[in-house]
Amino acid sequence: MSEAGYNYKIVRGFAFSALFWLVIGLVVGLWMAFEMFYPALNLTPWLSFGRLRVVHTNGLGLGFALAAIFSTSYYILQRLNRVALPFPRLAQAHLYLFNAAIALAALSLFAGMNTTKEYAELEWPLDIGVVILWVMFAINVFGTLIKRQEKQMYISLWYIIAMTVAIAILYIVNNLEIPVNLFKSYSIYAGANDANVEWWYGHNIVGFIFTVPILAMFYYFLPKATGLPIYSHRLSIVSFWALNFAYLWTGAHHLMLTPLPEWIQTVAMAFSIFLIAPSWGSVVNGYYTLQGNWDQMRSNYLVKFFIAGITFYGLQTIQGPLQGLRTLNAFFHYTDWVVGHVHMGTMGWVTMVVAASFYYMIPHITNTEIYSIKLANIQFWLTLFGQVIWTATMWIAGIQQGAMWKATNPDGSLMYNFLDTVSSLYPYYQLRFAAGLIFFIGILIFVWNLIMTVRKQPRPVEA
Amino acid sequence: MGITSKPVVFAVLSAAVILIGTTVTVFIPLFMPSTQPISSSIKPYTAVEQEGRDIYMREGCNNCHTQTVRPLRTEVLRYGEYSKPEEFAYDRPFLWGSRRTGPDLNRVGGKYPDSWHYTHLMSPQGMFEKSNMPPYAWLAKSKLDTGYSYKKCSVLGYGYSKSDVELQIGQYQATVTDGAYPSKVSRDKVTPPELRKELTEMDALIAYLQKLGRDVKQMEAKK
Numbered sequence: 001m002s003e004a005g006y007n008y009k010i011v012r013g014f015a016f017s018a019l020f021w022l023v024i025g026l027v028v029g030l031w032m033a034f035e036m037f038y039p040a041l042n043l044t045p046w047l048s049f050g051r052l053r054v055v056h057t058n059g060l061g062l063g064f065a066l067a068a069i070f071s072t073s074y075y076i077l078q079r080l081n082r083v084a085l086p087f088p089r090l091a092q093a094h095l096y097l098f099n100a101a102i103a104l105a106a107l108s109l110f111a112g113m114n115t116t117k118e119y120a121e122l123e124w125p126l127d128i129g130v131v132i133l134w135v136m137f138a139i140n141v142f143g144t145l146i147k148r149q150e151k152q153m154y155i156s157l158w159y160i161i162a163m164t165v166a167i168a169i170l171y172i173v174n175n176l177e178i179p180v181n182l183f184k185s186y187s188i189y190a191g192a193n194d195a196n197v198e199w200w201y202g203h204n205i206v207g208f209i210f211t212v213p214i215l216a217m218f219y220y221f222l223p224k225a226t227g228l229p230i231y232s233h234r235l236s237i238v239s240f241w242a243l244n245f246a247y248l249w250t251g252a253h254h255l256m257l258t259p260l261p262e263w264i265q266t267v268a269m270a271f272s273i274f275l276i277a278p279s280w281g282s283v284v285n286g287y288y289t290l291q292g293n294w295d296q297m298r299s300n301y302l303v304k305f306f307i308a309g310i311t312f313y314g315l316q317t318i319q320g321p322l323q324g325l326r327t328l329n330a331f332f333h334y335t336d337w338v339v340g341h342v343h344m345g346t347m348g349w350v351t352m353v354v355a356a357s358f359y360y361m362i363p364h365i366t367n368t369e370i371y372s373i374k375l376a377n378i379q380f381w382l383t384l385f386g387q388v389i390w391t392a393t394m395w396i397a398g399i400q401q402g403a404m405w406k407a408t409n410p411d412g413s414l415m416y417n418f419l420d421t422v423s424s425l426y427p428y429y430q431l432r433f434a435a436g437l438i439f440f441i442g443i444l445i446f447v448w449n450l451i452m453t454v455r456k457q458p459r460p461v462e463a
Numbered sequence: 464m465g466i467t468s469k470p471v472v473f474a475v476l477s478a479a480v481i482l483i484g485t486t487v488t489v490f491i492p493l494f495m496p497s498t499q500p501i502s503s504s505i506k507p508y509t510a511v512e513q514e515g516r517d518i519y520m521r522e523g524c525n526n527c528h529t530q531t532v533r534p535l536r537t538e539v540l541r542y543g544e545y546s547k548p549e550e551f552a553y554d555r556p557f558l559w560g561s562r563r564t565g566p567d568l569n570r571v572g573g574k575y576p577d578s579w580h581y582t583h584l585m586s587p588q589g590m591f592e593k594s595n596m597p598p599y600a601w602l603a604k605s606k607l608d609t610g611y612s613y614k615k616c617s618v619l620g621y622g623y624s625k626s627d628v629e630l631q632i633g634q635y636q637a638t639v640t641d642g643a644y645p646s647k648v649s650r651d652k653v654t655p656p657e658l659r660k661e662l663t664e665m666d667a668l669i670a671y672l673q674k675l676g677r678d679v680k681q682m683e684a685k686k
Contacts, residue, residue: 035595036564039588042597049597050523112521117556145470153467161470162477169481173489178618180611184517186618191551192498195559200489244477248484257533258559259548261497264488271484330535334563406537414540418566423593 006078008365010091012454014071015358017099019447021063024106026440028056033436037429046110054109054121060346061119061209062130063102068354069163069213070098070137075361076156076220077141081148085140094136101129113183117198119205120174124185127175134171138164155236159216162244166208174201192260200251207247210350211313215282217357218310222289225302225360231288239281246275253324256333265326272321279317286310301373304380305356312348312387316341331406336425337398340391347387347439355379355446362450367459371452379445386439390432397428502549504682507621508674510612510628511635511662515671517615518602518664519558527596529560530569530675543570543676550679555619565596570676577639578646580669585653602665603653609662635670636662 032052035041042048074091078084085091105122113123122130141164145157153161174197177185189197223230230236252260252268286306290296296303319341323332332338355376363370370376404424407415466473492498508516519525532538534545546569551557575583582589585603587596613628623631638644640660654663 035597037595039595039597045522045601048522048599050526053526054523112523114520114523115556116520116523116525116558118561142470142474148470151468153470153473157470158467158473158477161474162481165474165478166481169478169485180615180618184611184615186615187556189493190499190553190555191557192548193493194555194557195551196489196492196498198557200485241480244480245483248481249488250484252488254561255559257535258531259546259551261492261495261548264492267488330533334529334561336562339562405541408537408540412540414537418541419591419593422564422595426593426595 005084007074007085007088007091010085010088010095011071011075011361011365013092013095014067014074014098015362015450017095018064018067018071018354019450021059021067021102022443023447025056025059025064026436026443028052028059030433030436030440032056033429033433037426037433045112051110051112051114054114055106057119058105058109058121059102061205062105065209065346065350065354067098067102068358069209070094072217072220072354072357072361073137073141073160073213075365076216077144077160080150080154080157080220081144082150083144083147086143086147087140090136091140094133094140097129097136098133101126101133104129108183115175115177115185115187117174117187117194118202120171120198120201123183124175124177124179125182127171127177130171131168134164134168138168154220155230155233155240156216156220158240159212159219162240163208163212163216166204166212166244170201170204170208174198192258195255195258196252196260196264199254200248203251203254204247206345207243210345212243214313214350214353217353218282218286218306221302221353221357221360222286222306225306225356226290226293226296226300228289228293231285231291235281235285239278239285242278242281243275246271246278250275250324253321253329256324256326256329269324269326272324276317276321280314283310283314283317301376301380302356302359304377305352305359308380308384309349309352309356312344312352316345316349319344331402332398335398335401335405336394336428337402340394340398343394344387344391347383347390351383351387351443355383358446358450362453366454366456368453368456369459371449371456375445375449379442379449382442382445383439386435386437386442389435390439393428393431393435397425397432400428401425498548499552500549501552502682504685505549505552505678507553507616507619508671509631509635510609510616510623511607511632511667512671512674513615513619513621514607514609514612514664515667515669515674516558518668519671520556522599524568525558525560527560527562527564529563529567530557531559532567532569538567542567544679544683547679547682549682550676553619553621568672568675572673572675572677573680576646577644577669577673578649580672581646581649581653581665584665584668599665599668600653602668603650603663604655604658605664606658607662607664607667632662635666639666 035049114121176188179185187194249271250268252264253272256265401421404416404421409415531546532542584599586598587594609632613625616623
């Protein structure tokens with residue numbers, strides 16, 4: 001509890017849940033990365049790559065990212081609305097149920113209960129659980145907003161509202177399925193329509209989990225950590241509405257040159273290019289906030305995380321639309337290039353901003369100082385270095401495989417059989433594993449630093 | 464002033480903005496004939512093939528194998544005729560995939576004999592030393608559970624009666640357990656003796672793989 005009776009217990013609970021699922025998800029990721037060049041590691045059915053991949057994506061997307069979002073949202077909502085959570089018990093139940101659901105989700109995916117729709121692999125009983133969890137969260141979101149003591153809603157609250165609404169729509173529409181039994185169901189959509197619904201969901205779940213709430217953190221914690229106001233309120237308004245409008249049109253850039261009607265692909269391509277503008281609106285807003293105060297890059301250890309994070313967001317949002325162009329997509333799609341793209345977003349942008357937000361927030365809610373700035377700096381360089389090598393390795397691997405798939409002999413026949421294009425990537429996969437390990441060590445330091453922070457004696461409260 | 468002081472209005476407006484693109488590119492196409500063309504050549508999966516498809520999904524094969532051949536010269540050269548929307552009329556869910564760690568499988572049906580698949584699934588490395596595909600020998604050690612086969616086919620609207628489903632299962636079982644089955648040697652090698660007279664999960668998976676892209680050949684021939 002704190003100043004105005006804010007509930008920080010829930011913030012802390014979700015923060016450490018996030019860290020727990022982060023470590024689990026990365027261990028699974030490292031295991032899979034090793035399997036890619038050493039298939040003997042597929043020891044049992046539940047350790048086989050096909051099952052682990054969904055444990056990895058769901059564990060980090062739903063486990064780590066959502067817990068981090070719930071944690072920071074509960075914090076931001078109370079601070080910006082100047083009101084304690086109206087339903088603290090509901091929030092507490094949300095925390096327990098969330099962790100139980102993620103554990104069950106992991107078990108069910110290990111067991112092969114997999115609907116195969118990417119990032120929506122959970123079977124229908126767990127889908128219902130996710131919807132219930134989301135409603136529990138939304139009640140406190142709108143509860144604090146309605147009871148707020150502050151006239152205006154700050155930018156971060158807009159993003160939290162947009163996420164709350166969008167995820168609900170996306171999740172329910174894409175997961176409509178007819179059960180066969182408790183563990184098995186079939187999508188109500190078929191073929192090209194199922195693909196179109198799924199990638200509308202798949203693209204926007206990334207948008208409204210890995211972008212929108214992370215921007216909420218960025219817009220809140222960057223000014224807090226630096227003492228500088230956001231550069232332009234108007235730019236943030238334009239960016240917000242343009243992003244929300246354009247994002248939903250772009251899903252079909254995941255389905256270029258498939259049997260989906262061509263006009264849907266082309267519309268997606270056009271809106272993807274448009275999406276650069278609102279994305280860079282936030283990038284520019286972030287950079288210009290530090291205008292005249294760039295010395296904080298040296299004096300304030302948190303600024304590095306924010307600036308690296310928003311830079312990778314900027315790169316991500318240029319790379320994404322470009323690889324969505326039909327001609328470039330024909331080359332890059334289905335290769336490791338895309339795997340590199342996703343991981344720049346998650347390991348670069350999401351992890352950097354979550355780390356900085358937690359480093360600001362955790363000492364604040366426990367009324368203490370960060371355990372070690374030095375360790376935070378070491379973490380910064382390890383995660384940055386690990387991520388850059390990881391993603392660059394995958395981009396190069398992707399270009400190589402794409403080129404080998406297309407290579408033809410003078411007589412027009414294919415130059416490489418498929419297996420050649422796989423086995424030639426093993427050196428890249430080994431390097432990717434090493435880079436992942438470096439990143440993982442950085443994350444362990446992060447977790448350690450925060451555990452030691454909350455174990456410190458709180459500062460004596462001044463009268 | 465304005466909507467930034469009205470959270471409920473703000474939320475409704477956000478939802479409206481989000482639903483514009485959604486409606487145009489997702490909801491309306493659901494009801495357009497171009498997203499769901501049908502062809503009389505494309506037949507639904509048999510009960511056994513459907514069970515195989517469910518195993519394909521359970522094992523997450525779609526994480527490494529795509530099922531869409533794009534209309535690109537080298538792709539058609541490598542895999543065969545590019546994918547048509549009609550082919551997927553019975554695919555719930557679709558299994559187009561997003562990464563080709565392994566090759567595309569949309570035209571794999573009929574490309575190899577069953578024996579090739581038994582040997583390959585048992586040990587991909589035994590066939591291709593440098594392959595990184597996980598081995599699936601244990602699928603041959605699990606008896607196929609057909610307890611829900613009829614219910615699955617009726618949920619999917621394939622129009623089979625209960626006896627149709629039983630007949631399909633019985634026929635396929637008779638085929639693979641027959642002494643004259645051309646792939647008997649490979650099948651017996653991976654299947655334990657007590658299951659050789661039964662249908663295994665591997666049998667069903669192979670039945671599914673052999674179905675992929677078969678009907679489309681007829682559809683193209685008719686054109």
